[in-house]
Amino acid sequence: MSEAQAAETVWEPSPNDLESFWMPFTPNRDFKQAPRLISRAKDMHYYAADGRAIMDGTAGLWCSNAGHCRGPIVEAIQRQAAELDFAPNFQFGHPKAFELASRLTTLAPGDLNYAFFCNSGSEAADTALKIALAYHNVTGAGSRTRLIGRERGYHGVGFGGISVGGIAPNRKFFGTALAGADHLRHTYDREHQAYSRGEPEWGAHLADDLERLVALHDASTIAAVIVEPMAGSTGVLAPPKGYLKRLREICDRHGILLVFDEVITAFGRLGHAFAAERYGVLPDIITFAKGVTGGTIPLGGVLVRDHIYQAFMNGPEHAIELFHGYTYTGHPVAAAAGVATLDLYRDEGLFERALALEEMWADAAHALRGEPHVADIRTIGLVAGIDLEPVEGKPGQRGYQAMKTAFHDHDTMIRITADTIALSPPLIIGEDKIGQLFDATRRVLRALD
Numbered sequence: 001m002s003e004a005q006a007a008e009t010v011w012e013p014s015p016n017d018l019e020s021f022w023m024p025f026t027p028n029r030d031f032k033q034a035p036r037l038i039s040r041a042k043d044m045h046y047y048a049a050d051g052r053a054i055m056d057g058t059a060g061l062w063c064s065n066a067g068h069c070r071g072p073i074v075e076a077i078q079r080q081a082a083e084l085d086f087a088p089n090f091q092f093g094h095p096k097a098f099e100l101a102s103r104l105t106t107l108a109p110g111d112l113n114y115a116f117f118c119n120s121g122s123e124a125a126d127t128a129l130k131i132a133l134a135y136h137n138v139t140g141a142g143s144r145t146r147l148i149g150r151e152r153g154y155h156g157v158g159f160g161g162i163s164v165g166g167i168a169p170n171r172k173f174f175g176t177a178l179a180g181a182d183h184l185r186h187t188y189d190r191e192h193q194a195y196s197r198g199e200p201e202w203g204a205h206l207a208d209d210l211e212r213l214v215a216l217h218d219a220s221t222i223a224a225v226i227v228e229p230m231a232g233s234t235g236v237l238a239p240p241k242g243y244l245k246r247l248r249e250i251c252d253r254h255g256i257l258l259v260f261d262e263v264i265t266a267f268g269r270l271g272h273a274f275a276a277e278r279y280g281v282l283p284d285i286i287t288f289a290k291g292v293t294g295g296t297i298p299l300g301g302v303l304v305r306d307h308i309y310q311a312f313m314n315g316p317e318h319a320i321e322l323f324h325g326y327t328y329t330g331h332p333v334a335a336a337a338g339v340a341t342l343d344l345y346r347d348e349g350l351f352e353r354a355l356a357l358e359e360m361w362a363d364a365a366h367a368l369r370g371e372p373h374v375a376d377i378r379t380i381g382l383v384a385g386i387d388l389e390p391v392e393g394k395p396g397q398r399g400y401q402a403m404k405t406a407f408h409d410h411d412t413m414i415r416i417t418a419d420t421i422a423l424s425p426p427l428i429i430g431e432d433k434i435g436q437l438f439d440a441t442r443r444v445l446r447a448l449d
C-alpha cells in the first residue's frame with residue numbers, strides 16, 4: 001500500500017454490512033446470521049425490514065410507554081431541534097430543562113421537589129449513588145460510604161450500578177467494581193409465591209435482611225439502599241406486600257437513604273406516575289429514564305427530596321454545590337420530548353389506563369399456566385414474567401429460542417432474561433391486542449422444543 005493510499009479517508013462502507021456494529025447484550029454471531037431488523041414503527045407495532053408488522057410486546061426496552069412515533073412527541077422534537085439544538089446547562093440554562101424539571105417534580109409524590117438530569121438509567125443510578133454519598137459528606141456523616149443493593153437487582157451498567165446490582169453475568173467480568181457494596185437477599189421464592197398476581201402475600205419479612213447488614217457493617221458506614229420497587233430486568237419480581245414499607249422503616253431507623261430505581265416502573269408501568277405512589281412509600285431519591293421521553297430521545301435523571309437538595313445549598317454563592325453533570329444533562333431536544341411525552345400521558349390518561357387493564361392483563365397472562373415449559377407466571381401492572389423450565393445443561397437456550405420464534409414466526413417482539421419471558425407492552429394497548437399478544441405467546445410456547 002502506498003503512503004497516499006494509506007492516508008485516504010474511506011467514507012462509504014459496503015452496503016448491508018452488519019459486522020461492524022458490536023451489539024449490546026446480544027449474541028452477535030447468531031444475530032448476524034439471522035438478523036431481526038426493525039425499520040420503522042407506529043403505535044403498537046414495529047415493522048420488520050421485510051415489511052411485516054411486529055406487535056411490540058415490550059414497549060421497546062420498557063420505554064415506549066406511549067406507543068411509537070406519536071405525533072405530538074415527534075413534532076415537539078422537530079420543533080426543538082430547529083429552535084435550539086443544544087445549549088449547555090453548566091453555568092447557563094435553557095427553558096425546556098427547567099420546564100421539564102418542574103413538570104416532573106409536580107408529578108412526583110411528597111417533597112421530591114428537585115430534578116437532576118442525565119441521559120440514561122445507568123447514569124441515573126450512578127448519579128443517585130453519588131448524590132447519596134455526597135449528601136452524607138456535606139452533612140458531616142462522611143463515614144457512610146457503603147452502598148447496599150439487592151441480589152438480582154439491575155441498576156444499569158456503570159461501575160456504580162453493577163456494584164449494587166445483583167445479576168452475576170453483569171458483574172463477574174468487570175473486576176471488583178466499587179469496594180464496600182453489599183446486597184440484600186432477593187425477594188423471590190417460588191415455593192411461597194408461585195403464580196402471583198400483583199404483590200405476593202409472602203415475603204415482607206425479607207426486608208429485615210437490612211437489619212442483618214446493619215448489624216454486620218454498622219449503620220454509621222451505610223450511605224444508601226437502592227432497590228427497584230419491581231425488579232424488572234431479572235425477570236419481573238413484584239415486591240411482597242409490605243416489603244417496601246418495612247425497608248423504609250428500617251432505613252429511617254438507621255439514617256440510611258432509600259433510593260427507588262424507577263427506570264422501568266415510573267411513567268405508568270404499574271398504573272401510577274411512580275411506583276412509590278402505588279406502594280405509599282416515599283424514598284429519598286427516585287431514578288427515572290426510559291418512559292420519561294417514551295423512549296424517543298435518551299434522557300434520565302433523579303428526583304431528590306428537599307432535605308437532600310438543601311443540604312448542598314451552603315458555602316459561598318459563587319461556588320458549585322455538586323461536582324457532577326454531563327454535557328447533555330437536560331439536553332433541549334430530550335427535555336422537549338419529555339414535556340411532550342408527559343402531556344400525552346396526561347391527555348390520554350395512560351397511567352389510569354394501565355391500572356384499569358391490570359386485572360384483564362393478569363387473567364390473560366395466567367391463562368398460559370399449564371402450557372408447555374411454563375414453570376411460573378407473575379403479573380403486576382402491565383407487566384408479566386413467564387418462567388420457562390430451562391433445557392437441561394443449557395440455561396437460557398429455551399428463552400432465546402422463544403424470542404427468536406416469536407419474532408420470525410409469530411410477528412411479535414417479546415423480551416427474555418435467560419429463560420424468563422418478560423412482557424411489558426406500550427400502555428396504549430387495548431383488550432384485543434392483549435388477547436393477540438398472549439395468543440402469540442401461547443403459540444410460541446407450543447412451538448418450542
Ligand SMILES: Cc1ncc(COP(=O)(O)O)c(C=O)c1O
Nearest residue numbers: 120121122154155156261263264
Ligand atoms: C431498574 C433499571 N435501572 C437502570 C437501568 C439502565 O438503564 P439504561 O439502559 O438506560 O442505562 C435499567 C434498564 O433496563 C433498569 O431497568
